[in-house]
Amino acid sequence: MLKIFGAVGSGSVPIEAMLTLLGVPYEVIEAVTWEDEAARERVETANPLGQVPTLVLPSGEVITESAAILIYLADLHPQARLAPGLNDPNRAQYLRWMTYVSAAIYAFAWIKDDPMRITASDKLAPEIIDRIHDRIADCWHMMDDQITPGRYILGDELSVLDLYVTVISRFAPWRSRFYKSAPKMAEIVRQVDTDPRLNEFWAKRFPFDEGWER
Ligand SMILES: N[C@@H](CCC(=O)N[C@@H](CS)C(=O)NCC(=O)O)C(=O)O
Structure with missing residues (x-):
């Protein structure tokens, strides 16, 4: 299953919203990085920047950066049409x-x-x-x-x-x-x-x- 280090009201929310629309199961590891040092340290195990969103793929590969994560996941699910494909004029x-x-x-x-x-x-x-x-x-x-x-x-x-x-x-x-x-x-x-x-x-x-x- 996809794992996301994320937090309520944070930059992980658009990714979680997208996965909700896709109906793809995911687990959120709640981490209020900007307030909670222990949460930050937990995130640092995957992302040395200590920032959410940090996505961990089932293979263990880590993807950081909200825009990259959204683009990557949208490309992975082209049938959902949540992003213009490679040859789309947009x-x-x-x-x-x-x-x-x-x-x-x-x-x-x-x-x-x-x-x-x-x-x-x-x-x-x-x-x-x-x-x-x-x-x-x-x-x-x-x-x-x-x-x-x-x-x-x-x-x-x-x-x-x-x-x-x-x-x-x-x-x-x-x-x-x-x-x-x-x-x-x-x-x-x-x-x-x-x-x-x-x-x-x-x-x-x-x-x-x-x-x-x-
Ligand atoms: N460039 C990053 C920025 C992520 C970011 O700033 N996340 C905030 C929460 S919304 C955070 O984790 N802040 C803690 C910190 O930077 O120390 C992205 O687009 O994902």
């Missing part, structure tokens, strides 16, 4: 935006979770976080400006890119700001939030608690 933009979300946006988590990783002055921490939030909002805006969505980001079919954006847009600077920065994608993520196939899943793995949009 393939290039799909790869572009999957990498963009990971590199231009999600990668800031390492600093946001603990700004003291890049400064010795705790006085600077709030300003660093504010500037990162501004940059993330700008990046969402630039992406939104350059896409021509259908019902979903790449057209009329749900893809793992939609699951990825739906989850990552819930991280700071949170959804309310995302809706303003990215009005086209705002409609799409709301659709994914309310996809009946994922109702139970969201309630368990990234609940819409009071005030969640901020």
Whole structure:
């Protein structure tokens, strides 16, 4: 069985959502890496970065990096049509935006979770976080400006890119700001939030608690 080091409300959630849609069984090893040192050490046995998501295949092979995991699993299950195939005209933009979300946006988590990783002055921490939030909002805006969505980001079919954006847009600077920065994608993520196939899943793995949009 697939094993995922993951956590509620973390970057493992789009992968878990995808496996839920696919109906592929998986086991989550819960690890709140950004709060719990013991959990981090558990993850480090598979991924020296101590980050979730970390996927362990039945063979024991480890795959890290959320975008790589989503792309790999979508390619492994082409019949589910959760990603444009190699010869699909949307393939290039799909790869572009999957990498963009990971590199231009999600990668800031390492600093946001603990700004003291890049400064010795705790006085600077709030300003660093504010500037990162501004940059993330700008990046969402630039992406939104350059896409021509259908019902979903790449057209009329749900893809793992939609699951990825739906989850990552819930991280700071949170959804309310995302809706303003990215009005086209705002409609799409709301659709994914309310996809009946994922109702139970969201309630368990990234609940819409009071005030969640901020
Ligand atoms: N580049 C990684 C980023 C993963 C990441 O930042 N995960 C966070 C949780 S959402 C984490 O484990 N943080 C702990 C740390 O970086 O020390 C990916 O795309 O999978």
